[in-house]
Amino acid sequence: MEKALSIGKTPEIYRKLIASYRKLHIYGNALKHSKEMLELYPDNFEALNGLIDALLNTGNVSEAKELCNKYIKKYPKIPFLWINLGFIEELSNSD
Numbered sequence: 550m551e552k553a554l555s556i557g558k559t560p561e562i563y564r565k566l567i568a569s570y571r572k573l574h575i576y577g578n579a580l581k582h583s584k585e586m587l588e589l590y591p592d593n594f595e596a597l598n599g600l601i602d603a604l605l606n607t608g609n610v611s612e613a614k615e616l617c618n619k620y621i622k623k624y625p626k627i628p629f630l631w632i633n634l635g636f637i638e639e640l641s642n643s644d
Contacts, residue, residue: 560590567599576606594627601633605640613637 550569553562563586570579580603586596597620604613617634624630 558589560593576603579603580607598629610637
């Protein structure tokens with residue numbers, strides 16, 4: 550699957566690669582490629598949402614929360630950021 554990135558590092562290739570890793574429950578690779586995608590495409594909300602999801606699936610709850618808060622300051626009207634933040638807070642309260 551990694552070979553696909555040698556063809557081109559487009560959002561579409563990253564999306565499909567990350568989705569494949571998520572389906573296979575290989576969250577470490579999904580996290581790695583989500584970070585790469587967001588570095589290349591910093592204002593791509595799909596990359597951001599994917600990174601938050603990958604962080605949560607790898608147990609990095611505090612990092613996911615920090616990322617949500619960082620982007621909420623920049624984009625306060627993006628609903629999925631607030632939804633993710635609410636989910637993270639509920640997750641944190643259930644401990």
